[in-house]
Amino acid sequence: VLLMTAIIAAVLMATFNFGTGARVKYKTAYAIVMYGGLPGIISALLATVSLLAGTDPEGFDVRNPIASNPAYFMDAGGNQFAYAMASALDVFVLWNIVLMGIGFACNSKVKRSTAILIVAAWYLVYKLGGAGLAALFS
Template sequence: NPLASNLGALIDVSEHPLLYRMGSAVDVFTIWVLILTGIGFACVSKLKRSTSLAVVFGWYALITLIGIGFAAAFS
């Protein structure tokens, strides 16, 4: 990976695969996309921006934790 845009680049995958997976989920570009999605959701749904961002980041956290759980269960 020539551009280390996530925290997974700082962690050795062979030593800590679960921590690597969690660090890989924290990506600069993913966070930017989530912010833009939250702002767009606020414009479309007429909700407050903070509520929309909480919903978008909440779903992302839930899906990421489920993925990490499956990775931990089958590794």
């Protein structure tokens, strides 16, 4: 988790510093990414409660433990590209993107919409790459 956070912070810092001309320090970018990821704790707690509440362990999908994205309602064995892209529309991930965008906007003097768009664009690139690999190896 920490290594992935460090990589995300470095990529976003570089994008804001070179792409928008802002001056964001690495430690600030790292803090923004860490705090932006806090809604993931709520998602993990809901998944834990769902599992402990009597969900069938055989039917429990670790990749989609709660119904927070359209992929929860899809067959995991079907079209892998569509499944991966549907899982990208997770409520908690979108919340993370907005929080990170607001954090970068406040610290870089970039418009809030621009900052959210930059974070969302990198997330889209990441998910398209992952979905492409999932489709390739399925």
